[in-house]
Amino acid sequence: MEISDALRTNGAVRGFTDEVVPDAAVAELLDDARFAPSGGNRQPWRVAVVKDREVRRRMGELMRPVWQEYCGANAVGRRPFAFGKSIDAPPVDVPNALIDEIETIPVVLAIAADLREIAIMDGNVEHRPPVVGGASIYPFCWSILLAARARGLGGVMTTFLSRAEQAATPLLGLPDDHALVATIFLGHPTHQNTKLKRNPVESFTRVDRFDGEPFSGS
Ligand SMILES: Cc1cc2nc3c(=O)[nH]c(=O)nc-3n(C[C@H](O)[C@H](O)[C@H](O)COP(=O)(O)O)c2cc1C
Numbered sequence: 001m002e003i004s005d006a007l008r009t010n011g012a013v014r015g016f017t018d019e020v021v022p023d024a025a026v027a028e029l030l031d032d033a034r035f036a037p038s039g040g041n042r043q044p045w046r047v048a049v050v051k052d053r054e055v056r057r058r059m060g061e062l063m064r065p066v067w068q069e070y071c072g073a074n075a076v077g078r079r080p081f082a083f084g085k086s087i088d089a090p091p092v093d094v095p096n097a098l099i100d101e102i103e104t105i106p107v108v109l110a111i112a113a114d115l116r117e118i119a120i121m122d123g124n125v126e127h128r129p130p131v132v133g134g135a136s137i138y139p140f141c142w143s144i145l146l147a148a149r150a151r152g153l154g155g156v157m158t159t160f161l162s163r164a165e166q167a168a169t170p171l172l173g174l175p176d177d178h179a180l181v182a183t184i185f186l187g188h189p190t191h192q193n194t195k196l197k198r199n200p201v202e203s204f205t206r207v208d209r210f211d212g213e214p215f216s217g218s
Contacts, residue, residue, distance in 0.1 A: 001149070001150060006150070007146075008196065009192075009194035009195075009196065010145060010146060010149050011154075011192065011193030011194060011195075011196050012155075012156040012193070013154030013155050013156055013187075013189040013193070014097050014098055014156055015189065015190040015191060016101075016105055016154075016186075016187030016188060016189065016190060017187065017188040017189075017190055018104075019106070019188040020106060021106040021107050021153060021187060021188070023049070026049060026107055026109075026186075028147075028151070029144060029147035029150075029151060030047060030144065030147075032143065032146075032147035032150070033140055033143035033144040033146075033147050034140070035143070036139040036140035036142075036143040038118075038136040038137070038139070038140070039118060039119045039121075039135070039136045040119060042117040042119075042136065043117070043140075044113045044114040044115070044117035044118050044136055044137060045111060045112070045137055046112040046113070046175075046178065047109055047110070047111055047112075048109070048110040048112070048172055048173075049107070049108075049109055050108040050109070050110055050172075051108075053103045055171060055172070056102045056108055057102065057103055058171050059102060059108070059110075059161060059168065059171065059172075059183065060099045060102040062164040062167050062168055062171075063099050063102075063158075063160040063161055063164070063183075064096075064099050065091065065164075066160040066161075066163045066164060067094070067099060067160055068092060068093055068094075069087060069091050069163075070160070071092040071093070071094045072087065072089040072090050072091040072092045073089050074092075075092045081163070083128060098185055099160075105187055106187035106188070107153075107184075107186035107187060108183065108184075108185055109144070109183065109184040109185075109186070110161070110168075110172050110180065110182075110183055111137070111140075111141055111180075111181050111182040111184060112172075112175075112178045112179060112180055112181060113133075113136070113137040113178060113179045113181045114175075114178055115133070115177050115178060115179055116177050117136075118133045118136045118137070119133070119136070120132060120133040121133075134181070137181050137182075138182075141157050141181070141182050141184060144157075144186075145157060145184070149192075152188065153186050153188060153189070154186070154187070154188070154192050155185050155186035155187065156184070156185055157182050157183075157184050158182065158183050158184070159181070159182055162179070162180050162181060165179065168180055201215070201217065202214050202215065202216065
């Protein structure tokens, strides 16, 4: 598949067939993903391939209230967990296939980042939370999803468990100074969405400054 096609069509997959994904296939796609970039090439990613159904069940238990909080905010028109926004809304219980079926989804990967290996370039900024450190780990996560697509698999990156990181720490044996940055679900898609809704370039691009003239590309 052309890289451009893969980039434009790798929609989130949240429904999977029962077909098993062998460990060898998981190892292969991690073997592709490890070529992702990271600040200073420190490769701060750590991966737990979560196979134990009981561990998965408990991960789901930790994710569910976060999902309900998210749905509660959405239900009253709030941006869930956005900077500077309080949720201040009752949780809402909506089915979630990933959480409901976490025990049987073919592949569940918990992704951690070793914070001692990340240059958090905006760690000293006081008026907002630091975000740049994530750039040393999320390209790796996205590469997993692209590598999965290259093998006819599909999946989705999720972050609900990060909100319950403290509770998940003993469950997953998360080491000190590590952050739980994502849980990635993979499998053979029941449906691969390739028609993605994304905003056009001119809607988010300006010349010279973020308040500059629109960048037309012509
Ligand atoms: C940082 C990040 C966090 C995400 N967290 C979740 C999540 O917790 N649960 C979920 O179902 N999808 C999650 N997603 C998937 C997004 O919902 C998905 O990429 C987006 O809606 C676009 O979907 P599409 O590719 O099918 O168009 C996350 C994606 C990213 C990049």
